[in-house]
């Protein structure tokens with residue numbers, strides 16, 4: 500039985516990923532125009548530059564401009580080309596606006612309100628920038644439903660941080676908790692490794708760094724957050740006293 504529900508924020512309640520993807524696509528098109536093959540630019544961005552910058556900046560929007568500029572510079576360096584400052588600035592500018600708060604996904608806040616009326620709920624989210632992340636959550640309207648005292652921001656979602664979140668929320672044993680989130684790597688697997696139930700909101704087209712195979716455990720896959728709430732709060736069975 501589930502006594503406490505932890506809900507992820509980005510790409511579970513709000514639409515974060517597509518805004519990143521659109522900008523990365525624009526970068527790869529721009530680099531292609533400069534003569535850098537798309538597949539190669541993609542690999543250098545994803546496997547070299549973004550990986551390095553994740554170690555410095557962590558998750559969130561603030562590494563994007565730097566990673567765009569550095570991808571261009573890295574490709575020039577590999578090709579023996581002299582980088583053009585104007586092109587480097589244009590690459591960086593393709594990330595402009597990414598730090599604006601992401602909009603809620605359809606039906607997500609209504610479903611969150613329904614869930615919070617029935618069960619204790621907390622927002623459990625990953626960011627290296629707690630002030631920025633708190634502002635995004637505030638702008639989304641989530642604090643009208645789940646109070647700021649039920650917000651846990653962690654720089655990294657691991658089984659240890661999942662259990663630490665439960666302790667800080669005084670949420671009881673992991674086995675009685677449920678994690679709802681879009682990331683197998685960050686939401687589902689750490690919860691399952693902690694003995695918790697997990698609901699994977701698989702909206703398709705995941706971010707490359709979120710890719711992982713789900714572990715064995717109490718796991719349900721759904722396609723949206725409202726569907727996850729349907730799983731947690733099944734409709735009451737029809738009354739047996741209904742006249743025939």
Ligand SMILES: [Mg+2]
Pocket residue numbers: 507508509510511680681682
């Ligand atoms: Mg997420």
